[in-house]
Amino acid sequence: MSTLSLALRARTFRSLGEHRNYRIFFTGQLVSLAGSWMQNVALAWLVLELSGSPLAVGALVFCRFVPFTVFGLAAGVLADRIDSRRLVMATQGAALLVSIALAVVTLTGTATLPVVYVLAALGGVTLAFDAPGRQSLTYQMVGPRELPNAIALNAGLFNGARVIGPAIAGIVIAAFGTGVCFVLNAFSFLAVLAALASLRQDELHFVERDASTRVVEGLRHALAFVRRDPQLRAVLTVVTIVSTVGFNFHVLVPLLAADTLEVGPEGFGLLSAIFGLGALVGALVTATFRRASWRLFATGATGFGVLALALAPVSNAVLAGALLFGLGVSFTLFAANANALVQLAAPDHLRGRLIALYLFAFVGLAPAGGLLTGWLADLGGTSLAFAVAGTTSLVTIAVASIRRARAQTPGSAALSRS
Template sequence: MFSSLRIRNYRLFAGGQMVSNTGTWMQRIAQDWLVLTLTGSSAAVGITTALQFLPMLLLGLYGGVIADRLPKRRLLLVTQSAMGLTGLALAGLTLSGHVQVWHVYLMALLLGLATVVDNPARQAFVAEMVGPRDLRNAVSLNSANFQSARLIGPAVAGVLISAVGSGWAFLANGLSFLAPIAALLLMRRDDLHEVEPTPRGKGQLRDGLRHVAGRPELLWPIVLVGFIGTFGFNFPIWLTAFVDEVFHGDAGTYGLLNTLMAAGSLAGALLAARRGTSRLRLLVGAALLFGLLEITAAAAPVFWLFALLLVPIGMFGMTINVTANSTVQLAADPAMRGRVMSLYMMVFMGGTPLGAPLVGWITDAYGARTGFLAGGLISAGAALAVGLMLARIGGLRLKVDLRRGRPRVAFVERAPRKKQKQLAAMV
């Protein structure tokens, strides 16, 4: 489960990211609650989320080109520093009492611009630290790291917001970036599996898109996470609305719900770290169950049932993320990994500017339950559609055996061609 941690560079990276991720989750909770306090609108929370991810939608592919062209460790030193400065700026505005909602919007946008380059560089840098053999385990542990911070960050943020206000959470996040910067500086360059940077040239973005379009094992996982990232992962909107309108809670209640979801996500990440391989059927099945659980939670009549359902929602959501991420990274050509991962992150995170305002409007107009229900229906529908498409391309058919004593439902091959056999093995 923890095999990647035997590598010194990755241990440094994981420790720095744990500190930084905790600060990031503190800021996310504080930011959502501050916007809701300033405006009283779920749609405003959606706009903040949209602005943070809008640069990824518009510029994400160019971030991947930059990540492939430049040494990734040096690039991460720049992006992590820039992200820390946005937290410190928001802390100064809030603690001085001058913060307005447009300040939050601006900082969210600037953070998004830094993320355009940081995300593909950081995703591809994992392979350079651990090599292909430990890549799947390292991706899973990165997710476990992120979700462990999600357990701590919201709880600490809830206490800070209730006791002294949002500004201190922003300050903690800004200072937390000192940890990953120090980790990057302390790494041994000779131990890295560095990929030679791609020389500047024409058509590199198109080359990356053609690489994905010609590989179903890359294309369809990206399509699926695009739908789920756009419509199924709008939890800041839904949870603030449920806390405020349905269960009439406060910032502490909001932090508790995020912590419960993080507990499920952490379990999902650790289970993924134990798996030796990940199949595409696992990705599709997890996405289907994720959508069905969101539909169930939307109708939960009491707080405790809604809160408990967030645990498996977090677990299956993380299973989707880890399985898709590791599948795409391992299937991509190393020289194009930055561009492929930028496309992956663009559709996963960059779809939020399209989905968040729409979901926020539905939530404001028709209520929190309807907004959550819509996200679940779209996620489940996308899982079914992508699953059927992968089965068709892979030359698979559904076989149902209901003989007494051995009921069985499975996909079986139908005399596939060579390329279909390769995809069928992954499914």
């Protein structure tokens, strides 16, 4: 192995090498996230089996992500008030119970669309409170210097699981049905719960907390901070628009597999895995950079827009897979840099709330986005939905970059973060 390869490897995985707590948590997450992706695929396929409707899949996304809309910002205030590790343990335990319930109703043949939607919404509630706690815990495990690297590695872990989970899910669904996927996911939560219990409290980075913060007052302070930071405001605006209109993969990929390409559950699992592989590669590439930047963020948005437009007219499975790989790379480049830019701008006492604002921008309007994408696919197939997603991404990042460039002056703080 060359000196350059060794240096790149050390730079890419430096958070894992330097922080024991993060290594343990990372390992537990590897198992748990693979199970979660199996469940994501199984849920979408179960809804298609029960309904055969694109709009029904869009409604599933609505149910899964509407809790972010309702509870996401309040969850950020909670994350600033209480211990992050205890919060994540509680949310993971609740998610385990949801998976058990999904397994029971599916295996007993009592699953109906209303029941599945209710359980998906309950899972969404656990995720809404889990996400800001998990992000805050990452900061505590690695500190500010290694935070961009850890965020990229988390994205790599998430998308590595996106490769493994859907691929296994496609095989399991074809062989045994969706219920077994829910059972396997329930067992996978034990790994992350064990990891959380093993963290050393004295090795966590100290974070200032305000246990007296009220929800409305706390959110008002966070929004005032965002208004005073032009780059932070621009990042959150772009993330809100592009994510809502473009990042509805839970709707588009199953419809692409079932209706446009007609490749069945195995093909659906493979296409999801290919997208995840691209996102994993994008995360590893992002981890090699020393810092997050607007330039990388804009590159990810532009690449996503171009590739989504290219995918719109495609009806060949091989070509669709190649383009989904590229979309995965662009997606992670965009999301990891956005996440890091927001967290690095956040003071300790506002960290949970700013993370919650980012997550709200990323998935808070996903219920509306899922319904919009389902409606577009119902109206003009996945071709129309991908075309709208690509165009929206390109226009949004172009306008934001132009406005940012005009607002900059030589020597400004914004320019120093480019």
